[in-house]
Amino acid sequence: SFSRTLVGFFVLSYVIFAASVVHGSDSSIVNDIKIRGAVNVSEQMILSHIPITVGKSFPEEDLDSSVKSLYAMGYFSDVKIKVVNSILIINLVEKKIINHLFLSGNNNLTDNKLRELIHSRDSFGYDEYTVKDDIRVIKEAYASIGYLNVVVNVQKYSISPTFVNLTYAIDEGVKTTIDSIRFMGNKSYSHARLKAVISLKTSGYFSFSGEDVYSRERVRSDEESIRKFYYDRGYAAVKVSSRFFFDKAKNSYSLLFDIDEGRMYRVGNIAIQSTLREFANNKLFPLVKTRPGDLYDPRKIEEPTENISK
Structure with missing residues (x-):
């Protein structure tokens, strides 16, 4: 039921963000903000994505919205926020950054076409869910041109502690x-x-x-x-x-x-009924193109109704 669905959503939301946000009763104002774990994303960019600023009061909900906003940036695999002694502490775990995305084996769809469809990009954070969605999109694109047995293999190579190269190796199979x-x-x-x-x-x-x-x-x-x-x-x-x-x-x-096929139908008698004096039956009949004995054609039957409405 709707009530059970609503309760389930509330509990799920609590489970997700209760582990990410810790705060005390004095969290309405912070005197400092400390960011930990940010290597490739500047502190200025991080601060621009949260509604909390030093020295200004904020509602408790801003802690949850800050976590959501930082996740939405797409650069972090884990975000935790807590307030300790009037200091807002943001602990981050950055995703690996895609140095370059390669495509191979795509003989019947161009690189440009596939890159328009997928969501992984050079300089974007590497994300497992995005990769799975990319595979789905690639298969759908090939299915639309008759290749129903496409296999997409994902190859990820770490080239530094921060960057990875990503390859989508495509086996197109035979066109159906x-x-x-x-x-x-x-x-x-x-x-x-x-x-x-x-x-x-x-x-x-x-x-x-x-x-x-x-x-x-x-x-x-x-x-x-x-x-x-x-x-x-x-x-x-x-x-x-x-x-x-x-x-x-x-x-x-x-x-x-x-x-x-069924039977072929022809029009029988045609009768027009009007309760409006200004639209007498004999005045409306010329608007009807269908005549007794004509083949049944719904377009010709609907046309006079539209003409009368006008």
């Missing part, structure tokens, strides 16, 4: 392709006509813009395109689903769209 696209149940329209409706294409020498890359999102989008194609042509009850088959030996997908 679409070997065939078929349709089943399409009685009214040919395979060629329906292939022109969808965005996915089979792989070949003239495949562009990733149109031969399988993804569940693109398949769903194409299902909707087929559904709309039929719907706009009078098939109001059409149903579309899909199945895929993966050939491990060829590293390729075969895609099958199942179509239940």
Whole structure:
């Protein structure tokens, strides 16, 4: 429940910051601030990120917010703050600094493209969580162009007590392709006509813009395109689903769209009802483009409603 979630969040916050902040009853004013453990980050920069200043009173919450703010800088793996005899003591453990980030094995995505996506940077603090997220982002980028089995190996080399070189060694694997696209149940329209409706294409020498890359999102989008194609042509009850088959030996997908066309609907009688005197039925009828016997087309039915509203 919401109440249990709220209590859980409060307890978690307490556990995280209770170990980082120690203060006494006289912590509302400090006469001095001492910073320990800062090697590569200047004291001036650290002080600019906390709300506490010497000689000025501060609320107790500023201790917690100072810890959060220093963590947010991204340079520290551990931050502890305590007040002893009116002295604010900040104990810091700096992260290793990335001297240079190397990329290797990326033949199908440029260095510039990958560097735009990942968050690790030269001169940034080395962070395990950021590295894990970088790996996820790199794999997603490759999946978008058909490489679904990418492996990213992380290599970290210490070049000094402070700096490390970081390498993302990428094994792209083999591109996954679409070997065939078929349709089943399409009685009214040919395979060629329906292939022109969808965005996915089979792989070949003239495949562009990733149109031969399988993804569940693109398949769903194409299902909707087929559904709309039929719907706009009078098939109001059409149903579309899909199945895929993966050939491990060829590293390729075969895609099958199942179509239940249903009946074709035509418009029967058309009646207009208006309770407004200035909009008599005979005045509104010319706004209706659909006529009895026409194929059911939701666009033509919605159009007069929009015209009347205007």
